Every structure is written in C-alpha cells, then in structure tokens.
Amino acid sequence: MIINDTPWWREATIYQVYPRSFLDTNGDGVGDLAGITEKLGYIASLGVDIVWISPFFTSPMKDFGYDVSDYCDVDPLFGTLADFDALVAKAHGLGLKIMIDQVWSHTAEAHPWFTESRASRANPKADWYVWADPRDDGNPPNNWLSVFGGSSWQWDSRRKQYYLHNFLASQPDMNFHHPEVQQVHLDNLRFWLERGVDGVRMDACNFHFHDTELRSNPPALTRDTATVTDVNPYGMQAHVYDKTRPENIPYLLRVRALLNEYDAIAIGEVGADDALGVMAAYTADGDKLHLAYSFNLLTPQFSAAHIRTQVEQFEARVTGGWASWSVGNHDSIRVMTRWGGEQPSPALARVVLAMQLALKGTPCLYQGDELALTEADVPFELLQDPYGITFWPEFKGRDGCRTPMPWTNAAPNGGFTTGTPWLPLDPAHIAAAESVQDGDAASPLNAARRLIQWRKAQPQLTRGDIVFFDAPEPILALRRDLPGMASMLAIFNLGPAPVTFDWAAARGASAVDGHGLAGQVTDGLVSLPAFGGWFGVLQA
Structure with a gap:
C-alpha cells in the first residue's frame, strides 16, 4: 500500500x-x-x-x-x-x-500611509517608505532604475527628498526595515x-527590502531578458542592492508562521537576475514560501533545451522546495503567440499544456490559455498599460494578454459585458469563445479539461521525481519516478513537423491513454505528429 x-x-x-x-x-x-x-x-x-x-x-x-x-x-x-x-x-x-x-x-501614492509619510520628516509614518536626500548636485542618491522606465527615485517637494519606486512613480516603495x-x-x-x-500570491516578493547604504548597482554582465524587454535599460544593471536582499529570508519565515x-x-513571484536561485532559496526547507515561480518560462525562448535547463537547474539548487511552472500570466505575451508566432497551430496549446503538466511542480494556468487565445493587437489609442505607453512601439505592454474573456459568439463583446469593455475584444477571440468550444470534443478547451483531469489520476506526475533524456530538438523527453510505482515516461514534439526518435529508454514501455495526445512508440521507436506527445509506463 x-x-x-x-x-x-x-x-x-x-x-x-x-x-x-x-x-x-x-x-x-x-x-x-x-x-x-x-x-x-x-x-x-x-x-x-x-x-x-x-x-x-x-x-x-x-x-x-x-x-x-x-x-x-x-x-x-x-x-x-x-x-x-x-x-x-x-x-x-x-x-x-x-x-x-x-x-x-509598494503602495499607491494615494494610500493614507504615504500621505502621512510625505507630509514631513517627523511624523509616525515618516520612515514607513524609502526616503533619501539628494546628492550635492541634486541628483538621486544612486543609479537604481524603475522596472517601468527611468530612475526609480522621484523628487518630492514636501519633504525635499527623493522616494524610491521600483515600478511607477505613483507606487512608492515601503521601508521593510521598519x-x-x-x-x-x-x-x-x-x-x-x-x-x-x-x-x-506574493507579488514582487523579492522587492521587499533594499540596501540601507543605498549603494549603486553594478553593470549587468548579461542582460535580464526574462523580466524586462530589451528596450528597457533596467536590464543593464545587476540588481544586487535594490532587491533580493538577505533580510527578506527571515521575514518570509514570519509570513510562513x-x-x-x-x-x-503562499506562492511567490520572483523576478531576479538569478531567478532560479531565488526560487530555490525562498522555498527551501519547508519554512518560507510553499511555492515560487519566475519568468523563466514566460520568455520567447521556446525549445526543449531551454525548458529542460530551467527545471534541472532549479532541481539542482533547491533543498526540499517546490516550483510552480507557469507559461502564461497577466504580464506576458500570450503563450500561443509568444511560442507559436502570428499563426499558431491549435495543437500547440495541447502539447504545451501537456508538457507543463508533466513537469515536476505545481502548474499555473492563465485565464484564456485553455481556449488557446492568441495575443490581442490593441491599437495605441486604446492602450491602458502605462508600461506599454512608455515603450511604444517597440514594446506594446501587457494589454494584449489582458483583453476580456470571450464567453459567447452570440452576444456583443463576447458576452463579457453589456457596456463598453475597458479593453477591446479581439474578433479572433470571439470566434474561439467558450460557448463555441464547449460542445466541440476536439476543441482546445476540452483538450485542456481532459489533460488536467487525467493528470490527477497519475501520481507519478503529481508527486514523482523528474529525470530528462538527451534528445534532438524539438523533442523533450523525461521520466517521472515515484517509489512503489512504475516509472512514467513522457515525450513531446514541440515543433510543427512530425518527428521520429529511437528512444532506448522506452523499449518495453506500455502506452498510457486518456490524455488525448497523438503519438506512438513501437519497440522504442517514437513517432510523434506535429505538436504531438506520448505517455507510457515502464513495468518494474
């Protein structure tokens, strides 16, 4: 038993x-x-x-x-x-x-705490936020940059000091040293x-503390393209003093208690130069965050090698911690466009979800990805995201992944609202509405339902350890091991053309059905259609 x-x-x-x-x-x-x-x-x-x-x-x-x-x-x-x-x-x-x-x-600039803090240098909340005097020439105290562009220091005429904002100037940073x-x-x-x-879910969970000496960040040895677009100078710094400070660890212990x-x-969002290392540190030993996720699978990089590297590096560095692997969220271009291009194959959604569900960790899905929605093209005059407005046109911001859910093709605005939606609905999204897909057994929606439900009955996938196999691109091959059970093999074709692969590890394996993926293995010879996959078990 x-x-x-x-x-x-x-x-x-x-x-x-x-x-x-x-x-x-x-x-x-x-x-x-x-x-x-x-x-x-x-x-x-x-x-x-x-x-x-x-x-x-x-x-x-x-x-x-x-x-x-x-x-x-x-x-x-x-x-x-x-x-x-x-x-x-x-x-x-x-x-x-x-x-x-x-x-x-950080809080809103309109928060009563900040209203009180900025009123003077001597009030009960004067030090609740990060304030600093200017340098002799009037410039900010150091070179720290905002994620959303420009200096992360904003001059305040009331206190005649700068306050720190890692994001918008209207989002002053709190002083967690208090x-x-x-x-x-x-x-x-x-x-x-x-x-x-x-x-x-702890937003920006590694931004809580800052260096009290306000030392300037050194130049980055490599660009951080996982967290920020390459047109944003934020990635030009190594962020060693403005975030991911060691004082955050003991605070997370208090949160966990x-x-x-x-x-x-608690699941923590980690945007860091060494995101995998921070994820490992923040989830280690069972006394801090339960889970953490990074932007490492939320980038345009889509290859078996990249996915394998992220998981293996996390596993090598973690001590008893746990990851949450996410391929889509409200801050990233929708995965169907980011990994599939302008005209993605509907089959891509299924294989990406299957791959995500096969990795060791707790998967996190973003609304609409189960419908295989693509990135919406929001015209400049309708943009709402200040991040996108700042870096337009090279970077269009986050509005394209935030457009409303399409519920039906039989009502205005996809059934999302009877009024004017805050962002426009993409006509292609309305054609892929929930009501359209619900009755179609072959739809991305029902494929997602099958996969998610099927995974629940596979203890190897929910609890087992993970091992990857060498395979040529675009093949991702892995094994999930759980003591007392037959090992489960999984192999995915992440490309748009059929592939065959002689996989010695699969010889003698029996196929596992119920997931809806199309693929075959005969005496170790794997045959996968475009964006296909296969699961099997190795009997002990």
Missing part, C-alpha cells in the same frame, strides 16, 4: 483570474467579483484546484490594482466585501481553494485569512 503524505498543494493545479477581464455583471465594462462567482462552475469544470485572483483591493488603478490604497477592502469597481465572502463560500462549496494577491513592496511596516502587512494578511482565504496558523499557502 502506497501512503500519500504529499501536501495537497503540490498535487494541485492553479488557475489565474484577472478580475478586470473575466466577466462584468453590472455593465460598466470592467469585470467584477460577482462575475468570478458566476463562472466558478466553469473554472471547476477545468479540473483545477486553486483560483488565484489578481488584485481587487481599493486602488486608484494607475497600475490596475497593483497600486493598493486600502489592503483590507474591495474596490467599488469590483464589488464589496460581501461579494468576496460570497465568492469564497461558493468556491469552497465546489471544492476550489481561493488564493489572492498580496502587493506589499518593524511596523513588517507587522502591518502581517496584520492585513491575517484579515484575509480570517475571511477564509486559502492562500496568497502566520500562514501555518490557518493551513494556508
């Missing part, structure tokens, strides 16, 4: 909801909490376990909720606390866990845990 003592979250699948674009129930053109509640049955039908909801807190929305002005309330744009409570109750009734974003490294700042965020986290939240009181989990 095999005893399963694996934590539930390691066997789970996460589904990210971007509230502004999920479903609008009041006709104002922006999605809301009631819309998420209405579609929880759809989410449950995918077979996922955790619903990660991007920020819905009170905010001036200059960065669409990632600029919080009240951590313990719902912005009226999205509803009320009662709406949130109803969402949690329905989700739990469907067997779904709820994970919410926590954006702690004990009260650390505690207030733990208190706010407890507020949501008391309301039944099952977990948190609080989460343990409620049997809740």
Whole structure:
C-alpha cells in the first residue's frame, strides 16, 4: 500500500483570474467579483484546484490594482466585501481553494500611509517608505532604475527628498526595515485569512527590502531578458542592492508562521537576475514560501533545451522546495503567440499544456490559455498599460494578454459585458469563445479539461521525481519516478513537423491513454505528429 503524505498543494493545479477581464455583471465594462462567482462552475469544470485572483483591493488603478490604497477592502469597481465572502463560500462549496494577491513592496501614492509619510520628516509614518536626500548636485542618491522606465527615485517637494519606486512613480516603495511596516502587512494578511482565504500570491516578493547604504548597482554582465524587454535599460544593471536582499529570508519565515496558523499557502513571484536561485532559496526547507515561480518560462525562448535547463537547474539548487511552472500570466505575451508566432497551430496549446503538466511542480494556468487565445493587437489609442505607453512601439505592454474573456459568439463583446469593455475584444477571440468550444470534443478547451483531469489520476506526475533524456530538438523527453510505482515516461514534439526518435529508454514501455495526445512508440521507436506527445509506463 502506497501512503500519500504529499501536501495537497503540490498535487494541485492553479488557475489565474484577472478580475478586470473575466466577466462584468453590472455593465460598466470592467469585470467584477460577482462575475468570478458566476463562472466558478466553469473554472471547476477545468479540473483545477486553486483560483488565484489578481488584485481587487481599493486602488486608484494607475497600475490596475497593483497600486493598493486600502489592503483590507474591495474596490467599488469590483464589488464589496460581501461579494468576496460570497465568492469564497461558493468556491469552497465546489471544492476550489481561493488564493489572492498580496502587493506589499509598494503602495499607491494615494494610500493614507504615504500621505502621512510625505507630509514631513517627523511624523509616525515618516520612515514607513524609502526616503533619501539628494546628492550635492541634486541628483538621486544612486543609479537604481524603475522596472517601468527611468530612475526609480522621484523628487518630492514636501519633504525635499527623493522616494524610491521600483515600478511607477505613483507606487512608492515601503521601508521593510521598519518593524511596523513588517507587522502591518502581517496584520492585513491575517484579515484575509480570517475571511477564509486559502492562500496568497506574493507579488514582487523579492522587492521587499533594499540596501540601507543605498549603494549603486553594478553593470549587468548579461542582460535580464526574462523580466524586462530589451528596450528597457533596467536590464543593464545587476540588481544586487535594490532587491533580493538577505533580510527578506527571515521575514518570509514570519509570513510562513502566520500562514501555518490557518493551513494556508503562499506562492511567490520572483523576478531576479538569478531567478532560479531565488526560487530555490525562498522555498527551501519547508519554512518560507510553499511555492515560487519566475519568468523563466514566460520568455520567447521556446525549445526543449531551454525548458529542460530551467527545471534541472532549479532541481539542482533547491533543498526540499517546490516550483510552480507557469507559461502564461497577466504580464506576458500570450503563450500561443509568444511560442507559436502570428499563426499558431491549435495543437500547440495541447502539447504545451501537456508538457507543463508533466513537469515536476505545481502548474499555473492563465485565464484564456485553455481556449488557446492568441495575443490581442490593441491599437495605441486604446492602450491602458502605462508600461506599454512608455515603450511604444517597440514594446506594446501587457494589454494584449489582458483583453476580456470571450464567453459567447452570440452576444456583443463576447458576452463579457453589456457596456463598453475597458479593453477591446479581439474578433479572433470571439470566434474561439467558450460557448463555441464547449460542445466541440476536439476543441482546445476540452483538450485542456481532459489533460488536467487525467493528470490527477497519475501520481507519478503529481508527486514523482523528474529525470530528462538527451534528445534532438524539438523533442523533450523525461521520466517521472515515484517509489512503489512504475516509472512514467513522457515525450513531446514541440515543433510543427512530425518527428521520429529511437528512444532506448522506452523499449518495453506500455502506452498510457486518456490524455488525448497523438503519438506512438513501437519497440522504442517514437513517432510523434506535429505538436504531438506520448505517455507510457515502464513495468518494474
């Protein structure tokens, strides 16, 4: 008898909801909490376990909720606390866990804490944010850059000092070296845990602390293209002093201790020069974050070698930690376009998801990827994202992956809203609407449902160790091992042409069905169609 003592979250699948674009129930053109509640049955039908909801807190929305002005309330744009409570109750009734974003490294400029902090150099919250005097020539104290472009220092005429902002100038950074700042965020986290939240996704979780000596960053030896576009000078620095500071580790220990009181989990977003190393450090030893994910599979790099390298390097560096491998989210070009080009094959969505589900870790899916949505082309005059407006036209920002979900082709705006949507719907998305795909057994939506549900019944994939095999591009071949069970083999053709491969490790293996991938193995000879795959087991 095999005893399963694996934590539930390691066997789970996460589904990210971007509230502004999920479903609008009041006709104002922006999605809301009631819309998420209405579609929880759809989410449950995918077979996922955790619903990660991007920020819905009170905010001036200059960065669409990632600029919080009240951590313990719902912005009226999205509803009320009662709406949130109803969402949690329905989700739990469907067997779904709820994970919410926590954006702690910075607040909105409009937050009352910052209003008080900037009022003078001598008030109770004067040191709650990162303030610094100018250099003798009036310039900022160092060379730190903002992710969103330009210096990360903004002059404030009230205090006659600069304040730090790693993102927009309207997002001042909090000073986590101040004990009260650390505690207030733990208190706010407890507020949501008391309301039944099952977990948190910690935004920019390695940005909490800064170097108190304010030393300038050295030049980067290699460009960080995983986190930022190559037209952004942010990638020209090695970010050793403005983020990923050692003081963050003991703070994460405090966060984990609080989460343990409620049997809740945390997943951290890591954007760093050495993202895999930070992921490993932040999830090691079972006393900090439960999971972490990076942008390393959210880049244009799409090859078997790249995917294998990311997973192997993480596994080599982690001590008892756990990854969450994501290929799509609200900050990245949709995977179908990023990896498939302007006219991607519908089969690409299936093989990418199958590959993602076969990796060791907790997979995280982004809304619409189950429909194989491509990146929407939003014209400049309709852009909302300040990041894209700043770097247009070489970089168009994040709006193209944030356009509303298409629910039906039989209503205006894909059934997302009865009003004017905050971002336009792509006509190609409406043609691929949920209602269109739901009744088509061969659709990307139903292929995703089959794969996610099928994975639940494969303990090797949810709990086993991982080993990769050498294979020519574009073949990714791996094995998942779980003591007491037959090893499972998986092989994927990540390319647009059929491939054959003599895989000695697969000789004697028996095919496993139910996943919906097309591929064959005969006496070790693998035959895979374009974007095909195969799973099999090796009997002991």
